[in-house]
Amino acid sequence: MHLYDSTIPSGNAYKVQLLLSHLRTPYTTTSLNILSTPPETRSSQFLALNPNGRIPVLVLDDGTPLAESNAILFYLAEGTAYLPDDRIARAQVLQWLFFEQYSHEPYIAVWKYRTYWHPTGFSDLTSPQITTLKERGQAALEVMERHLAGRDWFVGTAYSIADIALYAYTSAAEAVEFSVGANVAAWLRRVEGTEGWVRIKKDETGKNPN
Amino acid sequence: MHLYDSTIPSGNAYKVQLLLSHLRTPYTTTSLNILSTPPETRSSQFLALNPNGRIPVLVLDDGTPLAESNAILFYLAEGTAYLPDDRIARAQVLQWLFFEQYSHEPYIAVWKYRTYWHPTGFSDLTSPQITTLKERGQAALEVMERHLAGRDWFVGTAYSIADIALYAYTSAAEAVEFSVGANVAAWLRRVEGTEGWVRIKKDETGKNPN
Numbered sequence: 001m002h003l004y005d006s007t008i009p010s011g012n013a014y015k016v017q018l019l020l021s022h023l024r025t026p027y028t029t030t031s032l033n034i035l036s037t038p039p040e041t042r043s044s045q046f047l048a049l050n051p052n053g054r055i056p057v058l059v060l061d062d063g064t065p066l067a068e069s070n071a072i073l074f075y076l077a078e079g080t081a082y083l084p085d086d087r088i089a090r091a092q093v094l095q096w097l098f099f100e101q102y103s104h105e106p107y108i109a110v111w112k113y114r115t116y117w118h119p120t121g122f123s124d125l126t127s128p129q130i131t132t133l134k135e136r137g138q139a140a141l142e143v144m145e146r147h148l149a150g151r152d153w154f155v156g157t158a159y160s161i162a163d164i165a166l167y168a169y170t171s172a173a174e175a176v177e178f179s180v181g182a183n184v185a186a187w188l189r190r191v192e193g194t195e196g197w198v199r200i201k202k203d204e205t206g207k208n209p210n
Numbered sequence: 211m212h213l214y215d216s217t218i219p220s221g222n223a224y225k226v227q228l229l230l231s232h233l234r235t236p237y238t239t240t241s242l243n244i245l246s247t248p249p250e251t252r253s254s255q256f257l258a259l260n261p262n263g264r265i266p267v268l269v270l271d272d273g274t275p276l277a278e279s280n281a282i283l284f285y286l287a288e289g290t291a292y293l294p295d296d297r298i299a300r301a302q303v304l305q306w307l308f309f310e311q312y313s314h315e316p317y318i319a320v321w322k323y324r325t326y327w328h329p330t331g332f333s334d335l336t337s338p339q340i341t342t343l344k345e346r347g348q349a350a351l352e353v354m355e356r357h358l359a360g361r362d363w364f365v366g367t368a369y370s371i372a373d374i375a376l377y378a379y380t381s382a383a384e385a386v387e388f389s390v391g392a393n394v395a396a397w398l399r400r401v402e403g404t405e406g407w408v409r410i411k412k413d414e415t416g417k418n419p420n
Contacts, residue, residue: 051353051356051357052309052313052353054313060298064298066298066301066302066305067305067309068304068305068308068309068312069308070304070308071301071302071304071305071307071308072301074300074301074304075297075298075300075301075304078297078300087285087288088270088274088276088285090284090285090288091276091281091282091284091285092276092281094278094280094281094284094285095276095277095278095281097281097308098278098279098280098281098307098308098311099262099277099278101308101311101312102278102311102312102315102316103262103264105312106312106316124336124338124339126334126336128334129334143261143262146261147261
């Protein structure tokens with residue numbers, strides 16, 4: 001399999017890299033520059049793989065390209081210990097995957113990108129909008145904190161792709177000035193203790209806070 | 211089953227209503243007021259069903275609450291004609307479901323909400339931000355237009371929950387001043403010709419553009 005990620009380490013690509021590490025599945029990688037003009041993710045060759053022009057894309061051995069990090073996680077996890085067989089539990093995993101993409105990533109990942117990676121920061125946002133961005137990211141962390149009360153993992157009693165998807169950007173949250181409660185902090189450490197866990201990559205200069 | 215939706219017709223709740231209509235599955239409904247202070251979706255009773263405080267929530271017959279419209283669609287469609295059995299095709303359905311929630315709904319649904327339903331409109335946005343919101347919604351429609359060239363449905367050769375999820379807000383796009391290409395327009399008509407299709411509901415005053 002071949003994974004397209006970006007030269008700036010992407011939490012969305014990291015999700016896939018983490019699961020492939022757990023599964024001990026070998027793969028090759030191409031890292032695209034998303035800051036060039038135009039970004040390398042908007043080339044006609046890449047748009048043929050993902051018409052939405054975003055990494056990650058995983059190209060399967062038969063040549064089929066799959067986009068959207070959480071759809072790739074689901075594909076890879078089917079039939080493994082990282083996705084439950086039970087129909088309701090699988091739907092609960094998907095509930096957290098959609099929560100991550102709708103209510104968590106657009107705030108915490110965007111905050112990290114703007115404060116840590118992006119050259120222009122918040123110049124296009126008004127002050128109330130910056131506050132809202134931070135508040136919504138923090139609200140997502142509070143939802144996680146309450147859900148993890150008395151629970152080790154997001155769904156059922158086993159580590160799953162729900163945990164992997166939420167771990168990717170939550171592991172950076174404290175480094176970019178969100179506050180992380182005791183339940184979330186303990187869960188982050190549990191994820192880091194799983195067999196095959198790997199840290200997110202650094203950029204070409206060795207930089208990445210988590 | 212019992213569905214929580216909102217008094218303002220929600221495209222996300224409509225996805226579930228449309229699939230339940232296709233499946234001829236009976237259900238009851240509670241419509242919550244999301245414009246009250248605080249919104250009825252933030253009551254402690256409702257937060258016990260969905261810690262993220264959003265509709266739709268489907269409560270299964272055993273009492274399990276499921277949140278996130280596209281997770282609910284996946285749950286209901288498993289084992290039916292609306293979700294393929296093939297592992298790659300199922301991942302492609304999920305790819306479009308995540309595209310819908312990340313790259314489509316946050317622009318087209320938000321545009322509809324702000325221009326059609328919301329009392330305050332764009333008062334908190336700058337002029338370039340309003341332009342960006344519209345452009346990103348239009349870009350999602352262009353991705354759909356290109357993908358549908360030579361295709362009847364989003365994945366494979368059958369109508370699936372990928373089409374249902376994308377139909378919900380795309381069916382309102384032209385009414386709220388996005389432009390819809392010929393492929394998307396023909397696909398909207400194909401969805402409307404499927405067995406069991408129902409229109410999205412109106413609000414209490416009979417209002418809704420699609």
